[in-house]
Amino acid sequence: MADDDTNIPDFDNLPEDRARQRAVPAGRIARFGTFGRLVGGVAGGMVAEGARRIASGEGISARDLILTPGNVQRMTDRLSHLRGAAMKMGQMISLDAGDFLPDELSKILATLRDQANFMPTKQLDAVLRSEWGPDWRKQFRWFNPRPIAAASIGQVHKALTRDGQELAIKVQYPGVAKSIDSDVDNVMTLLKVAGFAPPELEVGKLMAAAKQQLHEEADYEREGRQMALYRERLAGTPGFVVPKLHEGLTRGSILAMSFEDGVSIEELGNEPPERRDEVFARLIRLVTRELFDFGVMQTDPNFANFRYRRETGEIILLDFGACRPVDPAVANGYRKMLLAGLQGNAEDVLKATIEAGFMMPIVAEKHPERVRRMIDIVINEMRADAPFDFGDRAFIPLLREEGYAIAQDKDTWAFPPIETLFVQRKVSGTALLGARLKAKVNIRRITEEVLASTSPLSAAAA
Numbered sequence: 001m002a003d004d005d006t007n008i009p010d011f012d013n014l015p016e017d018r019a020r021q022r023a024v025p026a027g028r029i030a031r032f033g034t035f036g037r038l039v040g041g042v043a044g045g046m047v048a049e050g051a052r053r054i055a056s057g058e059g060i061s062a063r064d065l066i067l068t069p070g071n072v073q074r075m076t077d078r079l080s081h082l083r084g085a086a087m088k089m090g091q092m093i094s095l096d097a098g099d100f101l102p103d104e105l106s107k108i109l110a111t112l113r114d115q116a117n118f119m120p121t122k123q124l125d126a127v128l129r130s131e132w133g134p135d136w137r138k139q140f141r142w143f144n145p146r147p148i149a150a151a152s153i154g155q156v157h158k159a160l161t162r163d164g165q166e167l168a169i170k171v172q173y174p175g176v177a178k179s180i181d182s183d184v185d186n187v188m189t190l191l192k193v194a195g196f197a198p199p200e201l202e203v204g205k206l207m208a209a210a211k212q213q214l215h216e217e218a219d220y221e222r223e224g225r226q227m228a229l230y231r232e233r234l235a236g237t238p239g240f241v242v243p244k245l246h247e248g249l250t251r252g253s254i255l256a257m258s259f260e261d262g263v264s265i266e267e268l269g270n271e272p273p274e275r276r277d278e279v280f281a282r283l284i285r286l287v288t289r290e291l292f293d294f295g296v297m298q299t300d301p302n303f304a305n306f307r308y309r310r311e312t313g314e315i316i317l318l319d320f321g322a323c324r325p326v327d328p329a330v331a332n333g334y335r336k337m338l339l340a341g342l343q344g345n346a347e348d349v350l351k352a353t354i355e356a357g358f359m360m361p362i363v364a365e366k367h368p369e370r371v372r373r374m375i376d377i378v379i380n381e382m383r384a385d386a387p388f389d390f391g392d393r394a395f396i397p398l399l400r401e402e403g404y405a406i407a408q409d410k411d412t413w414a415f416p417p418i419e420t421l422f423v424q425r426k427v428s429g430t431a432l433l434g435a436r437l438k439a440k441v442n443i444r445r446i447t448e449e450v451l452a453s454t455s456p457l458s459a460a461a462a
Contacts, residue, residue, distance in 0.1 A: 118150040119173065127174055131251045138162075139249070143169075151304065153217060153321075158259055165258070167246055170220065172253035177218040184211050209418040213299075217321030220255035226296075226323035227257065233294055234317075239282045241309065241316045262307030262316045269437040271310075277387070279313055280439035281446060287430050288450040291331050291423065295457060298323045299422040301429025303436070327419040328457035330356065334423070335456060338447055341382050346375045357417040358424075363406060370402045388443045390434030 119127075124145060128136050137143065140159050147155040154172040161167060184207055216222060224245045231242035241260050249256035268276050283306070290297040298305070300322035307316035333356025340348035350371065353359045364371050377395050381388065406412060416424075434441070 118147045118155045119171075121145045123174065124155075124171065127171055127253070131254050132249070149304070153214075154220075154253075154255075161249075165246070167249070167256050168243065168259040169249070170255040170257075172218065172220060177215070177253070180214045180218065181211050184214065205418055206421075209421070213322060213324070213422075216324070219252060220321075221250060221252055223319075223321040223323075224250045224255055224257075226298075226320035229296065230298070230317060230320060230323070239279070239314055240286070241314050243316075243318070260307070260309075260316045260318075262309045262314075265303055265306035265308050265315070265433065266436060267310070268308045273440070275313060276437060277440050279308070279315060280390075280434055280437055281441040283315060283430065283433075284441055284443065285446050285450065287426060288446060289454075290426075291326060291334060292450055292454040292457070295326055295328075295331075296323055297326050297423060297426055299426045301426050301433065303433055306433075324422060326423065326457070327417075330417070330419050330423055331457045332356075333358070333420075335451065338382075338451065341379050342444065342448065344379055344383055346372065346379060349375050349379065357420055359416075360412060363412045366409060366412060367406050370406055374399055374402045382443060382447075385444050386442060387440035389438075389440050390431065391438030391440075393435055 132139070140161055141164075143159040144157055147157050148168070149156040153176055154170045157169045157171060159167050159169055188207055224247070227242060228245050231244065234240045234242055241262075243257035243260050246256035246258070268279055271279070287297075298317070298320055300319060302319070305317070305319040307318060308314075309316060333352060336352035337349055337356065337358075340346075340352055350359075350364060353375075354361050354364065359371070377398055381395055
């Protein structure tokens with residue numbers, strides 16, 4: 001490859017892939033206007049649907065009027081256009097809520113999860129100029145303006161430096177960091193209007209935590225430090241690949257790292273059962289080490305954050321923006337619950353669950369039989385000294401039935417501690433990946449091994 005500027009694309013003269021490109025509203029007024037058009041379009045759709053139902057003699061409910069096919073499309077289209085916090089919250093809710101969401105909302109959020117629009121080349125060039133200067137092209141032999149991945153906060157490009165380093169460069173969408181607080185407020189307003197955020201719940205703490213995490217994820221220099229930390233922690237652990245940070249090119253809204261080739265982690269499901277189960281068991285062990293050993297956890301289990309390298313069986317770890325310290329009280333609460341569960345002691349499991357804040361005491365007081373049945377289901381599943389079949393989720397409907405019955409009692413409604421939610425999100429998301437892969441792993445042995453090789457965390461470990 002020639003080492004001159006002729007191989008570096010001039011973004012201004014590139015043919016546009018208009019089917020996939022979509023400029024991100026960068027200014028506050030532009031983003032607010034997009035939300036305004038969304039609300040106006042939804043309202044108009046509600047009026048039209050309400051008139052149609054009245055004319056046909058049908059009953060009317062607010063949720064039915066909001067979740068018409070037209071409004072579902074409007075919400076999906078506008079939130080994906082905004083990207084940033086608006087799209088990220090949709091992804092978070094979709095992953096966290098799992099099977100509990102109404103079908104219509106699940107469709108909206110699934111579409112947001114899979115969106116792959118990217119910035120027009122001129123907007124991309126403007127971001128790169130602002131961070132690297134007008135002569136940024138001179139640092140590369142080539143820079144592919146077509147991203148290899150596009151997500152909620154940024155998009156990733158492949159490039160080759162003058163000294164021959166093949167890099168993956170994550171470029172943040174303009175205006176995303178400054179719009180986080182208002183985007184979160186606006187999305188929550190939409191969810192409340194649609195009836196998905198019950199007024200009985202105080203959501204202030206949850207919103208504050210969401211804003212904090214999103215601000216952290218938008219700081220690419222912080223993410224680079226977290227990536228370097230994981231690379232150091234896993235240096236002696238075979239089977240994992242963590243990209244190497246390129247400090248010289250990393251900025252607050254640009255993250256440069258070594259390019260690591262791999263395929264979607266979901267491709268692991270097509271491997272022979274022995275390979276599939278061995279690789280996924282490694283991922284389970286990593287989650288337990290994060291919780292009980294590292295004192296830090298990457299709390300976003302989005303499937304796109306993991307890649308699989310067929311040739312070696314290695315897991316490539318990506319996206320460290322959601323890394324956060326593990327609260328020692330949360331880690332030790334999990335430790336107590338797991339130890340009690342492995343011993344089959346339902347009373348101690350319940351006690352540890354309440355102490356850790358995973359369950360309010362009033363729940364056990366008002367619904368003791370249902371709580372006991374849920375604990376017994378979990379204990380029976382985790383105590384078996386045999387491969388746990390993640391693909392067989394027959395016990396999930398049983399837990400959902402008991403949980404739904406308890407949830408009807410508004411006196412029991414309360415958010416668990418925020419730090420608990422972040423950890424539980426990673427645990428639940430990893431289990432969902434196991435279900436997608438239909439993996440079979442002896443969870444009991446991995447848990448016993450990690451618990452035996454670690455000690456309760458002290459406050460100084462935070």
